[in-house]
Amino acid sequence: MSLSPLYLVSHDPGLLRHWQQSLAPQPAILLPSFEALSQAAPTAGSLIWLDGVLPDLPGWADVRWRSWSQRCRLVFTHSRPDEAQAKQAFEAGCVGYCHAYSDSQTLQQVQAVVSAGNVWVGRELMQQMLGSARRAAPPVPAEDWAQGLTEREREIALLAANAASNRDIAARCDITERTVKAHLAAIFGKLNVSDRLQLALRVHGIS
Template sequence: MQHWIIDLETSPLPSWLEAMPNAQMFRRDQLANIPAEKQGTLWCRQRSGEDVNSVLASVIAHARGNPLVVLSDEPDESLVMQALSAGAAGCCNTNAAPEVLRQVAMVVSNGGLWVGQSLLQRLVGSTSRILGENAPRPPRDNWSALLSEREAQVARMVAGGASNKEIANRLVITERTVKAHLTAVFEKLSLRDRLQLSLRINGLNL
């Protein structure tokens, strides 16, 4: 996995090197030099007092789908929100420990988002109150009520994007059995194929 770190200067912090020994540094005016054919993780340092959006604007444009993490000298709640809103996959302290940086790298390189524990806790706190009250659950699709447990299990895996072969391997059954379960699921839910099933389970087709 390749790491590209963007800052005002090209000297990395020791903790960065410890977490990512093979990282390459770039100045903000050298974004064009980032190799376009490889894929990796972008790290962009935001220094004290700088506006996140203006720092990120040009960097995002060069990300080409690669995950971007903001290393902030002064992270706070609203700054993290702004970074994520701008398209970053995560935001952590410039001086975070190498283990934390490695963890962040792993999460975002797999397509995840990363935020620190305290912020996440606060997000959960403020939102759970709101979600809890108006409870938009009633229209809960009870697709699983009609299915046997095994059928539902297979259905969920299909909805997550797995192929029949992958499902068979993971459940240690033959591909034939997977097909049998799926045929039953399609019949019971009156669906045509796995894509329709995915839309139904993921609640996009009501």
Template sequence: MSGAKAWVYATRDAGLRLHWQKALGHPKAFAAASFQELHALALPKGAQIWLDLALPDLPKWQDPTWQALWGNAGHRVIAASSNPKDDEAMAALDAGCAGYCHAFSDPGTLRQIQQVIQTGHVWIGSALMQRLIRGANLAAPLVSAPSSTWSSLLTHRETEVAVMAAKGASNLDIAGACRISERTVKAHLSAAFEKLGVSDRLQLALKVHGIQ
């Protein structure tokens, strides 16, 4: 997906809508103050929808009306909460949302989320990412014979960095252990992501542990 053809700011909070507009632009974005209004919009396929989870008429994630948004229409929905919770994030992502974030994230983070979603990937945030990586680490011992072929695609240093990242180490932790800069760590991780065909640390962890 190269980019959205339309944007929607779905919130009844004027301050939040202004925050999104200042951070993300799109002055001609559609506006919806309720799920009913959002559902009634005539959007081109592949719209990017910023959805305030505080809307009063949101149906349950299991409700089939959601399929109109991310089914054949192919819209990309970013669920935004002013009080984010991991369980809520998991429910939103499981239902089909392309991202979950704090509604009032700083402008830089919002733009980063927008870019990730536009490239077809999913945004889950660092806290939930760490939770899922911990889950992958717990599941790793259950894999009878993890494949090590992935490491043959990487240099020795890239493999070292990948293993530490897969175990949940931060860039700062990796930099200290390897006696390199955080910038170098990011470069090694970017190279590893590209060579292994993964897009984030969770996919890397699954690859390293032989789960994926």
């Protein structure tokens, strides 16, 4: 299976080098600015990592975000990530948000999750967003969220909803990561959710 084109966009040579080394061996196109990305005209389905401190990064209200997110998968990063910015990034259509200088293992996990068509939200940020959602709205009854799931699917859904990675879940349940992915796909289908964030909101009784 061919890999989607990979674009790494930052004006920081050190960050570009960290990303490139972490995401090897997949070849990447390195770009210094958002304008350079526009000129490169990535094909549909491309995966784009964006440095959140790019000088020419458009504001969140800019219509270009929606245009880009409809054609490509955007991972937004920042050296000082916060919940408010993460929400703006996801509302703009990004499918991943993480610390720009995350360790190589985390960057690889982000890459794998978003490449599979899912949304990446780190453990700490997930907990922050869930906490804010609980405070912002009355919770809905959650006792029946697991109807239709098997006991193993319920176990995996609970772990995933609390930001456990596929590797963590595999170790906890003594199964392979491939089996975890298969269970998650079945869970998403049965609960009519599209990603881990929606699953977490459902499990925690927020939606």
